[in-house]
Amino acid sequence: MWREVLARLDVLCDLQHSDPRHPTGRLARLSRKRTRPDAWLFDGHHGPLPVSEPQVIQLHEAPWNEPESMATLEPEFLHNIVEPSRRAAAVASAIVCPSESSRRQIIEDCHVDPAIVFAAYHGVNHQIFHPGVTGGAQVAARHGADPGRPYILTVASIHPRKNLLALREAFYQLTDDFPHQLVIVGGPSYGRTDAEEQYAAVVSDNPEAPGRQTVVPFGISDQDMAALMCEAAAFCLPSLSEGFGLPAAEAMACGAPTVLADRAALKEVGQDAAVMVEPDAASIAQGLRSLLVDPLVAKKVGFACTTRAQAFSWDSCARTWFAALEAGVAAGARAT
Numbered sequence: 660m661w662r663e664v665l666a667r668l669d670v671l672c673d674l675q676h677s678d679p680r681h682p683t684g685r686l687a688r689l690s691r692k693r694t695r696p697d698a699w700l701f702d703g704h705h706g707p708l709p710v711s712e713p714q715v716i717q718l719h720e721a722p723w724n725e726p727e728s729m730a731t732l733e734p735e736f737l738h739n740i741v742e743p744s745r746r747a748a749a750v751a752s753a754i755v756c757p758s759e760s761s762r763r764q765i766i767e768d769c770h771v772d773p774a775i776v777f778a779a780y781h782g783v784n785h786q787i788f789h790p791g792v793t794g795g796a797q798v799a800a801r802h803g804a805d806p807g808r809p810y811i812l813t814v815a816s817i818h819p820r821k822n823l824l825a826l827r828e829a830f831y832q833l834t835d836d837f838p839h840q841l842v843i844v845g846g847p848s849y850g851r852t853d854a855e856e857q858y859a860a861v862v863s864d865n866p867e868a869p870g871r872q873t874v875v876p877f878g879i880s881d882q883d884m885a886a887l888m889c890e891a892a893a894f895c896l897p898s899l900s901e902g903f904g905l906p907a908a909e910a911m912a913c914g915a916p917t918v919l920a921d922r923a924a925l926k927e928v929g930q931d932a933a934v935m936v937e938p939d940a941a942s943i944a945q946g947l948r949s950l951l952v953d954p955l956v957a958k959k960v961g962f963a964c965t966t967r968a969q970a971f972s973w974d975s976c977a978r979t980w981f982a983a984l985e986a987g988v989a990a991g992a993r994a995t
Contacts, residue, residue, distance in 0.1 A: 660757075660781055660905070661702075667977035672984065674700070689988060697988045700980075703747035703754065704740050713752035713991030715984050718744055720756065720902035721764040722923065728900035731819035736850055745769050753987030755980050757781050757903035758924035775990065777983040780927075781903045782973030783912045787881045788888065790914035790965055795890030798883045799842050804873035810842045811947060812891035812915070814884070814906035815898065816877075818848035822897040822920065822938050823861045827872070829897075829943035834868040837951050839892055844884065844906075846877040888913035893950045893957070896925065897938045904928050908971045911964035916957040918946040932967035934960060 668674055672689045677699075689697045696712050703716030722728040723741050748754060748769035754776045756762050762778040765771065800806040811830060815821040823843065830841045847858040862874045875887070888894060894910035895918040901907075904925050911917050911932065919929040920938035929935050936946035950957040 663782060663784075663973045664977050664980055667974060668700075668980055668984075671977070671981045672697075689985065698752070698984055698991065700984065703751065704744050705747070706743035707747045707750045713987045714747070714750055715753045715755070715987040716747050716751045717755050717980075718748065718761070718765055718769075720758075720761040720900070720923075721768040722900045723768055724764075725900060725923075727922075728820060731899060733851055735852070751775065751987070752990040753777065753983040755779055755983040758927050760924040760927060761902045775986065777979055777986070779976045779979035779983075780971050781905050781908065782976045783905075783908050783968055783971045784881065784973070785912060785969075788885050788909045788912040788968075790889060790961075792882070792885040792889040792913065794883070795886040795888070798879065798887050799873055799875060802873055802875045804840055804842055805870065808838055808840045808871075809892040810840045810873075810890075812842050812844070812887055812894045812910070813896060814844040814894075814910070815896060816848040817843075817845050817854075817858045817861045818851065819857065820899050821845075822899050825938060825940045826895055826897050826943055827861065827865070828940035829895075829947060830872075831865055831868055832940065832944040833947060833951065834871060836948075839871075839951065841872045842875060842887065842891075843872070844875045844877065844879065844887065884909070885913055888915045891915045893918060893947055895943065895947060896920065897936070897943050898922065898925060899938055901925050901928075907933070908968055912968035912971070914961040914965045916950045916960040917964050918943065918950070928967075928971075930967055932960070932963035 698713040698715050699708055699710055700715045703718045748771050756765055756778055759778050762776050765776055766773050796806045847854040888910040894915035896904055896907045897920045900923045902924055907919055907928050917933040919925040919933045919935055921935040934946040936942040
């Protein structure tokens with residue numbers, strides 16, 4: 660996300676990397692003729708910077724008051740992110756986030772003026788993620804999948820918040836009626852003390868349907884990812900909470916018939932295009948079944964998803980970030 664946005668912002672203003680404590684930190688000059696920074700732009704989840712210029716921060720989300728999401732987060736993680744995020748928000752002249760869901764969370768949790776919080780949907784690289792990319796079955800087969808079976812696809816880190824155990828259970832409810840396999844593109848979430856146990860629970864084979872699940876490790880090329888998405892019989896992201904859900908947007912752009920949990924930002928990404936379900940195994944299975952049982956329904960949903968995904972543009976995202984920078988600089992000027 661930062662790479663895509665900063666490349667476009669650098670056309671609109673002068674950005675320079677500066678603070679080593681913030682890998683994403685940039686000082687911004689709105690005019691290239693300026694010698695001093697107009698503002699600092701950085702990831703606010705690390706806390707504020709000790710600078711006098713306006714601070715414009717990016718916060719991905721703030722789901723700290725949502726019991727369903729909180730139950731999946733460890734105390735050490737919360738200690739390292741909640742208070743630093745709140746302290747950065749308290750001094751920020753402007754805040755940018757990836758969805759209206761995140762915007763509401765930040766306003767409520769950080770008690771900031773709604774006028775300074777800007778929602779900018781993440782974009783999709785439509786030159787890569789579009790219908791018609793072939794070779795997905797071959798990509799999955801290189802990692803052990805059966806190239807002769809259709810597949811359901813998910814892309815997510817293996818973390819309880821991604822709810823992949825519910826997806827596994829939903830999938831195994833379908834295996835008696837459908838020939839599909841489950842392909843998971845993912846990897847351990849190393850921010851957790853039980854990362855290896857979580858990973859093992861998700862990737863272990865089910866003896867009642869052996870050989871019907873394959874894990875493709877993170878790190879494959881965008882082209883291979885697009886191929887997997889284009890050839891999927893269905894894509895599913897059943898997360899309990901998301902700040903945006905970029906894999907879902909990319910899968911939708913590829914025309915994959917998509918099933919999403921009716922939670923947080925996923926509701927905005929899917930809108931009326933994707934099949935929206937409760938994040939429990941029975942509801943996920945029902946949503947997937949509606950696509951697998953009727954190719955015409957799947958085709959209709961895939962087309963609607965492609966149309967919806969056209970709204971996700973990195974250029975549009977960067978323009979909103981620039982508007983946040985301008986607003987932050989103006990607020991800083993008024994404060995002085």
